[in-house]
Amino acid sequence: MAITFFFLSILSLLQPTLAAFGITTVGNAFAVDTAGGLVFHVSKATGDITSLMYRGTQYQASDKQTQINSGLGASSVSSRMVGANYAVITVKSNGNPVTQYYIAKSGDSKIYMGTDIRGEVQPGELRFLARLRKGPLPNGVHHPSADNAGGTAIEGKDVFKVGSQTRCKFFSSTRFIDDVVHSIHGNNVSVSLIMPEGAYETASGGPFMRDINNQGTSDQQEFYYYMNSGHLRTEPWRMGFKGPYALSFSREDPNGKLDTSFFEKLNIPGYVPASGRGHVTGTASGVPLKFQTVLHWHNPQNQYWTYADKSGTFKSPAMKPGTYTMILYKQEYKVATSSVTVRAGASTSANIANAEKPYTPVWRVGEFDGQPFELKNGDRFLKMHPSDSRLSKWGGTFTVGTSSAKDFPMAIFGKEGGPATVNFSLNATNANGAFTLRVGTTLSFKGGRPQPKIGAWTPPPPKVPRDLNSRGITRGGYRGLGEVYDFAIPAGTLKAGPNTLTLGVAGTGDQGYLSANYIVDAVELIHGK
Template sequence: MSFDSPISRRTVLASAAGLALALATPVTASAAGFGYTDDGTHYVVDTGAGLVFKVDHGNGDLSSFVYKGTEYQGYGGRNSHIESGLGASTVTISTPATGVVLIKVVHGTLIHYYAARSGENNIYLFTYKADTSVTASRYIARLKPGIFPTTYPDTWSNSDTVIESADVFAKADGTTRSKHFANLRTIDYDYFGFSASAASIWVVRSNKEKDSGGPFVRQLLRHGNESGAGLYEHLYYAEGQTEAERFGLHGPYVLAFTDGSAPTTAVSGRDNTAWVDALGLTGWTGASGRGRIVGNGLAGRDTSYPYVVGVANAGAQYWAKVDASTGKYTVKGILPGTYTLTVYKGELAVHTENVTVTAGAATTLHTITITGDPAADTAIWRIGDWNGTPAGFRNASHVTYAHPSDSRAAAWTAGTFVIGTSTASAWPAYQFKEINQGLQVSFTLTAAQAAADRTLRIGITTAKANGRPQITVNNTWTSALPAAAAEPSTRTLTVGSYRGNNHTYEYVIPAAQLLTGTNTLRIDAASGSAGGGGYLSPSYGFDALDLL
């Protein structure tokens, strides 16, 4: 069975077109009452538009944000801050430009900034992380309990039953909730938050150039229960991570306050950064110090799929969607350097090459011909589509916002899949060693097809506990156990993400083991690791399977 996501994109996210217009619109308004005071313990900043916030002198915590007379900050006696709080820090305040108040927090090698602009109900945040000497993987805005709804997949009740690692819960009806179930990839959203009748509070994400994981990573965005709620911006999200941590300046990311609508001012700084140039932030590079890539097109596309072009090196990452009609793309705001450019069909890398970007210039690329799409190979049979995701398989529609054990999920066992009769929706999106071992495929070969060695390909999206497929053909021949692919060491499949390092296993089946007529294939999840048992046992997500 399948079920719809409880999240309404209309409720949670505003239109991308409206946001793009807003980001491109410079803010010039000033407001009476704008400025700051010192109450002896905090710097108190008044935006002059309805938002007053406080930053602690001693540790840089955001200890209060009062919007139109209502305090929204804090739960459990805790403030909003980097990680779980920096502790003793050097905190200073200044007005580096007209209509801007800037608070600087220095803690060891880490520098964190809060900025306010006159007439805006936004708190702009920037975090410079130089190394790992300071634990700083996130910023959390803590929100008071009882204000915002707890009806989303990433919110829960304190009375719900813990079913995994103290952060996945089951309700009485067997449906599941977790802070991990935001159900959005980074490329899918510009801001995320909570909305109530009196106010909405949003985190507008940064451009993520110093984050890791690329455009398709799914991060913890919020949580909520009767004890309070939280909104997050991650500087480095370790859950299911595929890349090393990057260092430098993250931001601006923004805590934005509205009366229920989506953010409507130029809050992100991704398109309107001129005002930031004057602030003197450590690690900041303005528009004049950046370049762009202009691609003339992609040849060999399958136009039934979306394409994305990503560029990344050890210091930064960027991406852009490819125009579905023309195949053209522009990746903007890139720091100078040499990058690996990757073309993704869906989420599957189908082309890579190196490209160099220069400040203040455009690097133009001629039409790229895609040659790395496995779907271009002629197959005797194929289950699923080569796109880097389990889309179309059984339960694939819900795994990003529910635990695999959720009562709304169909059985993970699937009987025998019959080539030519069964549809992709009968094949499970995931295979778990202790849940659905021994998946079966029945297929027919002609005498000519059975007379030659055949290659079976199994594409996975990620794996848990070194899980990888081992095959048996016609109950007589079992493949060698392949080496485990390099995949994230943390949970993914049970916390809302199928994403890892897409890998394809290939098995050469000797002709002597094939039959003219009906053949059977058995697939087992194998590993030298025990994993955590059940849905945490060695496992992997499927991309596609085919026989060449």
């Protein structure tokens, strides 16, 4: 009995001691021990996170902090306990209309967060940025596409060449609708940002917006959650409470399910609990099964989205009360719009149907689905600069009846790669009359828009599209305003037998890949007007 007691006593000394949950002061910082293996420090002067210690390893970079944007500067920072299980650090910026909340839950290894803005934040964009040590976290999001260590900048300060490959922090992006969890990894550790359903409700950009998730440098992993972005910005920024979201430390990637209902106990302005929300339910019809069926609701204050199942049935996230524009997408191509009003505690029924009118083109290259992925280089450009040697040569020729979509370039540049060419034949019957050439684009840069030519026919260039004032394809971006151009081809222009369409670029710009360009969704020829 004595020997057994002796060994049990020794064993107890070897076991880790459970920490006490709560907030203490260490130097000029609040130290929060989650009692779940994570201890983090928040500066009392700036609200920056200055230490992230998880299971005995320091993950916070030593020379830069974890913060909103690149730091809020001088701030009023306070702490409070809510009962015995929740610790809240509140950071009120002295120079920006921003309040940041860092929240710990007893026994958990996450930092739960919310960001409240009541006006535009300088320099405009809004992001949470964790600057972490790369040593214990060598593998970033979509590794190694966003790891520029040892590279040479080839465009601006964000596109690098590393060996024979191009790298860019924008290559770490994921569409908001799919960006529930993104993680960086080390030996037996995953550090993740979790954005559960509704976390993007006061962000801007819609379901297909994407932005930087990660950048690897020589010694750091910069880890991002973008809320308001200026990159390919298609709508005004939204204000208000953003979140909840979380920075998670664990042995493996979390599943994205994040229970934040306890926020209701924390008295955080702007947070709306489930009881103050409603849903939209219904059926979306008319989208062919080979395409995703996406529902999107938005107004100036909020935005939401979901996928419909294969039968078209859908249920929205829990939405704040209000009237919303409701959009149906065939993949990413808008095919119907309506309006719906949401009331707290209620479920509103609203069906929606694809409003496209059926027709049969003479020929079509690609699909009108808002994405260029089926075209040449479309399966790789999200992770590669257009100059990357792994990509196929730009420009190209598509022959109707023998070529595949992979022969037609997903982007056409004013000064790189040359135009795209379509060869097609008409018989004596279907060559008669007028035709319409339809060119769908997903994004324009420097005023780039389609300029067709068939024989001696060259129509005036179309109206210059709205400038989003941001690089696109060179940083893996393709989602813009989605212009569709219809060119009326006069009767007699096309002839029986072989015909050739040359599709170039109207627009000006800088040299190389930063000249005027556009990204192609689909191209088709229609008999008639």
